[in-house]
Amino acid sequence: MMKNPYRSIEAEVLKVTTETDTIKTFLLKPKEELTFKPGQFMEFSVPGVGEAPFTPSSDSQIKDTIEITIVRVGKVTEAIHELKPGDTVGLRGPLGKGYPLTKFIGQDILVIGGGVGLAPIRTLMYGLFSMRDQLSRLVYRGGCRNPKEFLYRKQLEEWMKRDDVDMKLTVDKGDESWNGPVGVVTTIMDDLDVNFARAKAVVCGPPIMMKFATFKLQELGVRDHNIYLSMEKNMSCGFGKCGHCRIGPYYCCKDGPVFTFDMIREYPGIWE
């Protein structure tokens, strides 16, 4: 029988965690097997309301549940934020290509995350930690507008205690709870102890942050083909048919959403 690529799998909402005023994390239990790789995404639907694409934020080695962290910005995310434990939702995926983790073996890895971009980065970090002995240096630089908006702050603080990752976090604007650096994420990228000429850098965050982080990485000597960007485009089908997310000869959904900078640098509108 032919596969129906438009069909969602039924999933149950197990838990809803409020992260910030506009961000919630949903723990979902798919009723059929649904696995993914770090960097791949899912179309998450509220029955009868609509679908939107999200990258999971949980450990991809956990097979029976999936966590997705979602900012409330539009019609679908509005409905998602109304969800309660026990509700039924739809998941379609996994879609897109994930991070090419085998290419990371033996290399210095630089992970730059910003804002809600810390969600997919969390999945990546679980993946990187699970293969930590195969990597050279591992550096994480994370940024956010203010300490209240830091996703998974407790977990990040746990990770900061680890000696197998060089981790620093910054906020654009501090408060009484914050005693770390203040400034955008590029301001905590000057003390990196990595082999820039060979290092792999992963950037995920709001477009403006990705743009300036990319320029900073170039300035430091990271090669364009080693800068992995998580692109955000309007997507509908998620598998390269509906035409919405085209970037030059690529579709963000099918050929991405992770692209190396050399693949897409010449195309207009990539930061928008």
Add this chain to the structure above:
Amino acid sequence: MFFIKRGNLDKLLESLRGDYRVYVPRKMGNGTGYSILGESDTDYVIGENRSFEPLKSFFFLGREKVAEDFKPDILRNDKPLCIVGAKACDLKGFTILDFVFIDDEYGDPTYMKARKEALIISADCTTVGETCFCTAVDLNPWPDFNFDINLSPVDDGFSVTVGSEKGQTLIDNNRSLFTKETEAQTKAVKQNRKNIQTDVMNRAQEKGIPTTERLRRVVEKQYDSVVWDEVSKTCVECGACNTICPTCHCFLLYDQKSEGKLARFRVWDSCMVNDFARVAGGENPRDRLWMRLRNRFDKKFTYFPEVAGEIGCTGCGRCIAACPGKIDIREVLAELEI
């Protein structure tokens, strides 16, 4: 090569109604349009030029329910299509749509099924439409591919070319309706084709469209041209050019509750509309109308040649006829010529 009399073609089509939904082109105003063939229905025209509507609309419906609840079922299960009188430009459209929709992992199930099961009885053009320019995109005004059998109008009937195994089987199973083509008929087809080709070429050349070897380079080179802004000034974002185009394939999935069930629909979308590429966060890589017009040309003349080795325009000229802003793709291409 075979010959079939018009009366025998009527009989053939009548007999096909059992296994197929047979659609035929009929005279409508100053052109032709498709509708289903009824019982003892012989009111159709073979020849003329392309119909008002693109044939994609039979295979890739404007609105189709593609999933219900969480079930994996394929929902559409229509009788196969038989399209009569299909023109070369629409058949080229299938090359593009097949490239997009047919694939093992994520192929569109109903498109694939409809294409696989369909019987295409194509036909030569015998007239040139006001907006026809297929020769400028390296097509002939007669079918060279993507058909099962082709009909070339000659006196009293049609010279028949076989284009596929399915077409050969059709002839084998209805051998009594066909005769061998005569030399005079072969000659007549050649002459007719030459005449119509010359007519289309004259029309296309009048407009100064760059040659196909140059088209892609011209569109790429002129990426930052002021032409885009100038020609988009009369666009009203109606999306008619997308809807009417035999290669435009963009769609949107939307969900709704209907009759107590969850339904997911696939509906045609238009890249000329402001929201097309806007993300929920508000960023829009093509927030200006001229960028969207440029994107449409980029998709047809840069993207498809690069990824599929095919120009994404068939020269049917429907977008010209449909545009309330009088944007003429031939004139835009000519203006881009360096």
